[in-house]
Amino acid sequence: MSPLPPNHPPLKPRRVGVLLANLGTPDGYDYWNMRRYLSEFLSDRRVIDYPRWKWQPLLQTVILAKRPFTSGANYKSIWNHDKGESPLMTITKAQTAALAAELPEVMVDFCMRYGNPSTESKVRAMVEAGCDRILFVPLYPQYAGATTATANDAFFAAVTKMFRAPAVRTLPEYFEHPAYVASLAESVQEAWDKLESKPEVLLASYHGMPKRYLMQGDPYHCQCQKTTRLLREALGWDKGMIQTTFQSVFGPEEWLKPYTVEHVAELARQGKRHIAVIAPAFSADCIETLEEIQGEIQEAFLHAGGETFTYIPCLNDRPSHMSALGQIIREQLKGWV
Secondary structure, three states: OOOOOOOOOOOOOOEEEEEEEEEEEOOOOOHHHHHHHHHHHHOOOOOOOOOHHHHHHHHHHHHHHHHHHHHHHHHHHHOEOOOOEOHHHHHHHHHHHHHHHHOOOOEEEEEEEEEOOEHHHHHHHHHHOOEEEEEEEEOOOOOOHHHHHHHHHHHHHHHHOOOOOOEEEEOOOOOOOHHHHHHHHHHHHHHHHHOOOOOOEEEEEEEOOEHHHHHOOOOHHHHHHHHHHHHHHHHOOOOOOEEEEEEOOOOOOOEOOOEHHHHHHHHHHOOOOEEEEEOOOOOOOOHHHHHHHHHHHHHHHHHOOOOEEEEEOOOOOOHHHHHHHHHHHHHHOOOOO
8 A cells, every 4th residue: 555645746766876977079070069069168167267248259250160160070080980979978878887887776877068968957867767866976087177166067057957956966086096096007007018119208198277277276287296196106107207298278378288289299309209198187088089189299299200109098988997986986875875
């Protein structure tokens, strides 16, 4: 006999949700899909904090008139044509499936901060499925206002629209978690063991940000430096064998230095003929790693006299990464599961 009174709306079984969040991806590489995606991304005040009255006319009339064509060509060069989606989407789906297997007692899904599937649509789907507790997991090992914080902004905004708002938690940065560092070191050692010409330097190339953000208190730069140190210590390498650089500079102001594209050319001019690059700020390979690192940055090194350039892929859905994330998530689920 039902304990509910007559005419009471049905109740779903209570569940715990784990919602993964990645940066985002356009739905296609044509002009209009690229324009919609770039407009959403570059309109985020966490990403570009210039006054709207000054920035939006420039963005909508000048930048978005041209940039969708160049960005679309870059996406086309790496697109997963078999599945009709970007590599980031393919990898994020694989990560979600792997973590669902790691965490069978909870509902695991993913969203994108920009583009589809939107954060709001996935929060709504979890609530409708009975999730009254949701752990939100931005897939960024290091914290930055332009990544972790804006993902959280979208999550909290979505929660406020729910009639029955769930209890929520957000995953903090995890760059120094031993399981993550161990997986990162494993990926480097595995790649190193396969190389005939051993690199003379490993560059840890992180996505850049304006230097001004560091001066305003964003901890990202310090966390990147510490990630590099922890990776070097886990590998047992000497100081100087791994160097920290920053990529993806945008706009006229000074960003965190050294810039990867300039530094690789300088290494070649110094006589370094063999280098490797890893991107520890990205949990999944994307346009910045598959096109920028293996395109512009690699070309800069070879053009300056370098001979072999090795890119070590992101951790993606490798088993040790999924196990590490599963462990990190379980720690945050204590008391709920």
